[in-house]
Amino acid sequence: MRVVIQSNSSTVGTWAARHIAGAIQEAASRNSRFVLGLATGSTPLTTYAELIRMHREEGLSFAHVITFNMDEYVGLPKEHPESYHSFMWNNFFSHIDILPENTNILNGNAADLLQECADYERRITDVGGIDLFLAGIGVDGHLAFNEPFSSLTSRTRVMDLTIDTRIVNSRFFDGDVNAVPKQALTVGVGTVCDARQVILLATGYVKANALKHTIEGDVSHVWTASALQMHPDPIIVCDEQACMDLKVSTYRYFKEEEAGSNQ
Numbered sequence: 001m002r003v004v005i006q007s008n009s010s011t012v013g014t015w016a017a018r019h020i021a022g023a024i025q026e027a028a029s030r031n032s033r034f035v036l037g038l039a040t041g042s043t044p045l046t047t048y049a050e051l052i053r054m055h056r057e058e059g060l061s062f063a064h065v066i067t068f069n070m071d072e073y074v075g076l077p078k079e080h081p082e083s084y085h086s087f088m089w090n091n092f093f094s095h096i097d098i099l100p101e102n103t104n105i106l107n108g109n110a111a112d113l114l115q116e117c118a119d120y121e122r123r124i125t126d127v128g129g130i131d132l133f134l135a136g137i138g139v140d141g142h143l144a145f146n147e148p149f150s151s152l153t154s155r156t157r158v159m160d161l162t163i164d165t166r167i168v169n170s171r172f173f174d175g176d177v178n179a180v181p182k183q184a185l186t187v188g189v190g191t192v193c194d195a196r197q198v199i200l201l202a203t204g205y206v207k208a209n210a211l212k213h214t215i216e217g218d219v220s221h222v223w224t225a226s227a228l229q230m231h232p233d234p235i236i237v238c239d240e241q242a243c244m245d246l247k248v249s250t251y252r253y254f255k256e257e258e259a260g261s262n263q
């Protein structure tokens, strides 16, 4: 596991955006399309802002990028301002040159949700799998909406959201937990871990406990992000505050590793 410790959420976004841009450009230099898994939430906003800046000022193109989002609420209209469709278009897709037909977001209003999930997995397989999955982490350690006790081999499916997650997300619904949908469609832990590379972002002290379990704890369905310990190429990009619960020796190890890799 690689852990990149940055000073704050802004530099976390800059690091992640530059890494993603480099991977997209490397694929483009081979005339290859790039399949990018994406997350919603507060944490990736700085990454999206930097990618948008690179598109505007440095010519970074998304014309050959195919995206798959992690999750979507069940039953929330696509046009609702807090749907993940709205989030992605408002915060990222509308500002870059991605082709709308190359964006994939689960349909939480599909007549047959199980079929929607099965089709999503097939669509990922049909494009040759995901090259890089950008992820966040919940305060309960969830990876996508894979709540505690999700199977670490799970695939895209319907998930009941925990009350913890609904309380945390109620900040987007005027603080009204009852307005937060009770279910979501989410890629599984197995779906994320099938990506060739996973970048997990964690910022703020609120994520410190989850990050400790993810990096230092056992691989466990209690903290589903800990499944990344079994991934061949995971990168955690976090800020100083999110490291507050790590052992000093763990923190120093990763700081020294990165200092060495930059020389």
Ligand code: PGA
Residues within 6 Å of the ligand: 040, 041, 042, 043, 044, 136, 137, 138, 139, 142, 143, 144
């Ligand atoms: P956040 O959400 O970025 O809004 O903290 C992350 C998550 O719940 O996975």
